[in-house]
Amino acid sequence: MAETDQALPLSDQLAAMNLTDTVEKHAFSDRVLIRSIVGRPDGGAGLAGQRVRAGGWVKTGREQGKGTFAFLELNDGSCPASLQVIVDAGLAVLSKLVATGTCVVVDGILKVPPEGTRQKIELRVEKVVSVGEVDPAKYPIPKTKLTLEFLRDHLHLRARTNTIAAIARIRNALAFATHSFFQEHNFLYVHTPILTTSDCEGAGEMFQVTTLISESEKLEKELIKNPPPSEVDIEAARQVVSERGEAVKQLKAAKASKSEITASVAELNKAKENLSKLEERSKLKPGIPKKDGKIDYTQDFFARQAFLTVSGQLQVETYACAVSNVYTFGPTFRAEHSHTSRHLAEFWMVEPEIAFADLQDDMNCAEAYVKYMCNWLLDRCLDDMLFMAKSYDKGCIDRLRMVASIPFVRISYTEAVELLEEAVRGGKKFENEVKWGIDLASEHERYLTEVKFQKPVIVYNYPKGIKAFYMRLNDDLKTVAAMDVLVPKVGELIGGSQREERYEVIRERILEVGLPLEPYEWYLDLRRYGTVKHCGFGLGFERMILFATGIENIRDVIPFPRYPGRADL
């Protein structure tokens, strides 16, 4: 068979592999993507003989043959693999090419390397087009093994490492998978606001957004440069007004000429204007404007207090109750002083909302979405997943396969508590007490998904006392139609619910949990007018990446992590 294959012309062999024998140039650049060479199933072998321009950063480089040539491993971020490049000494000063991090653009010809090498193809350079040098003595992220923690202090360079680049590709894949999933299922992407004046039922501490401080600092600077008038200044200006008034009076009494009187009146008006300007300025006070002892937010940018959103759910519901199927995918914020490996002050959430749908539909959607993402990574990011498996988490690919194929377990909260109590009776120790009515702690969730079932678990129908007012009250009047999706490695990945669509019931619930009605009148309007059964959930996007990659710290799976005390760049 092998002989027959050999006998086939190269183009036919490639066609059988669904490959062409020309390298695709990047659409908006004169170079090729390195992935389009080394990312092929044949490792690039079928491209031997092609002339290409390649550009990238040197992963490792070394001079060989007593300085007569250099080997460079060139990577452009398009895939985990690098292209082996060979440069002869006559083409460039080799010592300037070999430092890790050097940017190199070269023209050359692709050749099959001698047998026994790992590479299926290498690039023999004919011309060095450009070099962005690196002084290895100063480069902050040299070739030596760097910890993820160390890299967090070099956010602007860390994407040049294999790990952070692989995470970037996986994150990109999951984001596009998210859009593809919801678009395929006829959901509209709705941009909910980042700046909000609604407090989503106190979901957490909020960041305040304001221009009052900068405005007051501006004023302060201005008043230092140009101090406000003193009482003496104002008195003097008043004096001038009265003198000029007197002058006008005298001219009139003396029956002076019209032009004389006009000129005098003009002088008087000028003096009056000056006085009122001074009086106005004398009222300016440094500091944040106050009224009745409180900050005067009517002078803030939005004429009221504004915050960064903690969730787009309430707002996206207004669209679900109009165009049926929607989702939002954007940044959300919590001003909590959590220094854990699971919390960020700025993180991304995916929040679909479905009209004409109940808790079962919600669970079906959540399960289908998670499975879709797992399949997407297996189909399109396997090279990056293999890197993660090799470097961080041996089991990550098996985990994706398992979640993609196995139906999620679905148990009620009451059943979940029973299982946990059973475990306690069997000798399992939890830090947090288990009894009906508690909010499940992370240790409980991990036990259910990692130990008890060893697969994803959806827990539904939680006690109303531990859940938000907008979740639909069940007929038992004790539980609400909420659901959490728990997965191995991270625990809670998704939280959702059917929303309370009955006006009287939700109004009662708002009062019951001690919230004022007024700020929720617009939300109540959705139930007052043409109310609809609907549901939705939120997925913490970074948690999904932790789940997929096995990375331990959430600060490493977002390009620019924000947490207490740190917001670099």
Next chain:
Amino acid sequence: MAETDQALPLSDQLAAMNLTDTVEKHAFSDRVLIRSIVGRPDGGAGLAGQRVRAGGWVKTGREQGKGTFAFLELNDGSCPASLQVIVDAGLAVLSKLVATGTCVVVDGILKVPPEGTRQKIELRVEKVVSVGEVDPAKYPIPKTKLTLEFLRDHLHLRARTNTIAAIARIRNALAFATHSFFQEHNFLYVHTPILTTSDCEGAGEMFQVTTLISESEKLEKELIKNPPPSEVDIEAARQVVSERGEAVKQLKAAKASKSEITASVAELNKAKENLSKLEERSKLKPGIPKKDGKIDYTQDFFARQAFLTVSGQLQVETYACAVSNVYTFGPTFRAEHSHTSRHLAEFWMVEPEIAFADLQDDMNCAEAYVKYMCNWLLDRCLDDMLFMAKSYDKGCIDRLRMVASIPFVRISYTEAVELLEEAVRGGKKFENEVKWGIDLASEHERYLTEVKFQKPVIVYNYPKGIKAFYMRLNDDLKTVAAMDVLVPKVGELIGGSQREERYEVIRERILEVGLPLEPYEWYLDLRRYGTVKHCGFGLGFERMILFATGIENIRDVIPFPRYPGRADL
């Protein structure tokens, strides 16, 4: 021919139209999408005889035949068209169904209506499953023609109108087109931060993000409830410490038992602890913490001043200089007191960044991207575009076709100024003077794209004096490699540039424009280590929607507009 067609079985006729004769149920709901019926090329006629469940909101409804049945136009937001529904009086109280805005779920059978009606199919109801009523006397957005301005005061309900729903679908389409375009071209989607401590070269006024105010308000409340100790309280506590200290001394001197001494020492320690707590509390001062007369930002959440981003460009460049092709698509913010129809305080931007690419590549990418979006709308949103053409802007579809098919004009800034000067000589009046060195005003841009060329125009190589420091200095040392894409209807749609990749040159430019070097050291690092030729641009996403739809005010093309004095919901 018609007869032959009639003779074909229905299934074959449908196959010829690429249609099936079953209605697709929504994946996560028990109803069908109304679009899957009335959005078919045959208007739904091929589905006659099918039993379906449909849900939606009544656009218009009326009782007919002396109250024996009702016609409802039912819309679920999946397309601009509604489904005609006929309900007999025996099935429900008809008066409760017909009000605009009522939510109705019905089971029924699809039938071809009598000849002479506009509809190709209608739903004969067999069962009314549920109704979300509307009191038409109270409904804030009744059927009467409502202005877009009026609707801005009812953000939570306005998506139920034909216009805002059509804009939502167009916005969704453009967002997914954006992702699809960049993914197809091997760009990675990078989430740049919303919270930033970098000021993107003073691109505009920034919103400050802080927890200092809420923390100080919390403290203030606490101090009112629980006032700080007075000097007298502290003196008293000191007295206790000294007494207890004396007591310990005496017991020791008296050689008391070990247990007596231990107990006495414990008492002393308790008193000391109490004193230090009081002293600590006495230092608490209401108000924002200050140090040396300035606000002490080390006590703010991020231990420094933080802002909302005005652009993700500088941060996304760190990824371009590592993984080559990236884009960011997210919200950006300007705290400017602009009350125009073209400015928002919160708006979405698309910012690609391409390594190994120059200004030509940048223009090619921008042009391809805009054309791709136009084609996407023509291919997938034609029904919504027809609605916009009918209701708002007759020319909008032709404009999309023109932009999708015609090569963009490309002229240098110098040529642009010459053309404008020529126009002035020809009698054209501009409010802003035209001469080399000015920043082109909106009227100039509109003249070039709408009058002079009547097609998209890319102007490139602007004077360095009016552009940002990071744009690449041309060899003439007078201009920079910047480019703006101007389109009819909105003027500037895109602004971009090749970035200055030469360390010495960009360092000089930062100093030249009067900026400090220190905050840009990380940005300079990208040029110090492995620098690469690169370029990018920013597209104002809402401007693209204005361009596509012909809507006049930017506040109507974003779901939740934020502008001075307003941030509803």
